[in-house]
Amino acid sequence: MRRTVLAVVLIVVGAGCLAVAAQQKQSLPPVRDIQKLRDNLYMISGGDTNDRTTWTGGNSLVFVTANGVVLVDTMLPGAGQSLLAKIRSVTDKPITTVINTHTHFDHSGSNNELPATIEFVAHEGTRANMARATCEPVTNCGAFKGDNAKYLPKKTYKDRLTLFSGKDQIDLYHFGRGHTNGDSFVVFPAVRAMHAGDMFPRSQMPFVDVANSGGSAVEFNATLQGAVSTIKNVDMVVGGHTPTPVTWNDFKTYTDFYRSFLTSAQDARRKGTPVDVFVKGYTVPSQFTGFVAAPASVKANAEAIWNETKK
Numbered sequence: 335m336r337r338t339v340l341a342v343v344l345i346v347v348g349a350g351c352l353a354v355a356a357q358q359k360q361s362l363p364p365v366r367d368i369q370k371l372r373d374n375l376y377m378i379s380g381g382d383t384n385d386r387t388t389w390t391g392g393n394s395l396v397f398v399t400a401n402g403v404v405l406v407d408t409m410l411p412g413a414g415q416s417l418l419a420k421i422r423s424v425t426d427k428p429i430t431t432v433i434n435t436h437t438h439f440d441h442s443g444s445n446n447e448l449p450a451t452i453e454f455v456a457h458e459g460t461r462a463n464m465a466r467a468t469c470e471p472v473t474n475c476g477a478f479k480g481d482n483a484k485y486l487p488k489k490t491y492k493d494r495l496t497l498f499s500g501k502d503q504i505d506l507y508h509f510g511r512g513h514t515n516g517d518s519f520v521v522f523p524a525v526r527a528m529h530a531g532d533m534f535p536r537s538q539m540p541f542v543d544v545a546n547s548g549g550s551a552v553e554f555n556a557t558l559q560g561a562v563s564t565i566k567n568v569d570m571v572v573g574g575h576t577p578t579p580v581t582w583n584d585f586k587t588y589t590d591f592y593r594s595f596l597t598s599a600q601d602a603r604r605k606g607t608p609v610d611v612f613v614k615g616y617t618v619p620s621q622f623t624g625f626v627a628a629p630a631s632v633k634a635n636a637e638a639i640w641n642e643t644k645k
């Protein structure tokens with residue numbers, strides 16, 4: 335999720351997880367139509383985070399394998415039945431597997447509305463976040479309490495996990511902390527595609543959830559660099575909220591953009607520049623055409639970098 339969403343979420347924190355979830359369930363519109371990206375790979379866009387009347391959460395990918403459907407991310411609470419209907423419009427096969435790219439409520443929101451026979455898969459850090467006794471609504475641990483604990487990921491991994499084989503193969507990679515402490519890059523080698531979750535906000539400053547889900551504004555860079563240097567043979571990348579898939583080169587440019595931001599921030603900090611002065615003076619380097627650095631995001635990430643560098 336992006337920072338603007340967090341602001342909205344934080345305003346309603348007092349209402350508690352369940353009230354927030356219930357509110358969203360009532361007001362959530364149907365998810366968008368399913369779009370074919372490759373023969374057996376589809377995308378359901380969650381829409382624009384800033385348009386609360388039509389937004390249904392993070393982007394989902396639907397991968398149809400020989401034995402069933404794999405769904406990556408489950409959008410907001412209330413999206414479950416609508417997601418199932420869109421998937422049924424392209425295949426009769428049942429959903430066998432759900433992969434959550436991370437814990438946030440707009441990526442795991444409808445896990446508990448799907449058939450419990452599904453195998454839920456995520457990084458071990460994401461499972462730990464989902465299984466917390468208490469958390470802010472953004473981390474979504476309230477969705478996995480009591481009987482709903484059965485929707486927690488049963489299959490987890492530390493660095494890398496391969497599911498299935500041949501043209502059905504899916505590779506999950508974790509390269510360290512970033513947006514949260516449990517982000518997965520989900521790769522479909524046979525169709526050369528990847529879901530990068532919220533590690534890839536296309537051409538904007540990332541939202542780094544340091545406060546509630548174990549993210550790191552410093553390690554965010556190393557994690558992106560790990561992905562770009564390790565993952566091969568991908569030419570289509572979907573981000574958590576990108577309106578359309580983009581190219582591997584767009585992803586690569588994003589990793590350069592964030593590295594450049596981190597380097598400038600750390601240089602300034604080393605020179606003793608106050609964080610506010612750095613934030614005021616920061617502009618996106620000209621080679622990153624079309625990139626946007628909202629002042630609030632620059633401030634949040636710079637402050638996180640200053641704090642993390644102190645340790």
Ligand SMILES: [Zn+2]
Pocket residue numbers: 335336436438441513532574
């Ligand atoms: Zn997120």
